[in-house]
Amino acid sequence: MMKGWALALAFVLSACSSSNEKTYYQLPTVVETNATQARGAHVHPLWVEHVSVSDYLANAGLVYQTNDVQYVIASNNLWASPLDQQLQQALVTNLGHQLPGWTVTTQPQGVDQAVLNVSVSGFHGRYDGNVVIRGEWLLTHQGNVIKRPFDIVLPQTDDGYDALVRALAQGWKQVAQSIARQAGELN
DSSP states (O other): OHHHHHHHHHHHHHHHOOTTOOEEEOOOOOOOSOOOOOSSSOOEEEEEEEEEEOGGGSSSEEEEEOSSSOEEEEEEEEESSOHHHHHHHHHHHHHHHHSTTEEEESSOOOTTOEEEEEEEEEEEEETTSEEEEEEEEEEEETTEEEEEEEEEEEEOSSSSHHHHHHHHHHHHHHHHHHHHHHHHTTO
């Protein structure tokens, strides 16, 4: 009988423990609807070929910088899909809305396409309440090459992982805006 109570108590305690509960995050994509697609005009193809992330960002867990030299990778607060894929899809969506007259995809579109590659070296929260979005992008089109670094630091408006992910998404949107400005100058 004592063994049964001990087993029941262990079961109840393990059921009450929520410290191992995992939460999954997806970058929100908020786009303004004031951009209109040019109808009947020449459509410029843009292939977002690759978005790569540094090794420490390639893990499933969200990353938080705890001081000037230490980073923690969350074990229970995870990306719903690989971060590089989320960043690429958010970039395609944002650029598609910011570049009327362009067709932005993750697939090659032919000979006269612009090609974009992005390398992300920072995409994390930081101990001072800010988020960091850092890296560089390379845009090539008809022999023209534009290479630009990005280093965005934004305040996190609230505590918690939800606010962290929203702030990171806002910073990533700013990266897309910068790329859109440069791409618009190619033609």
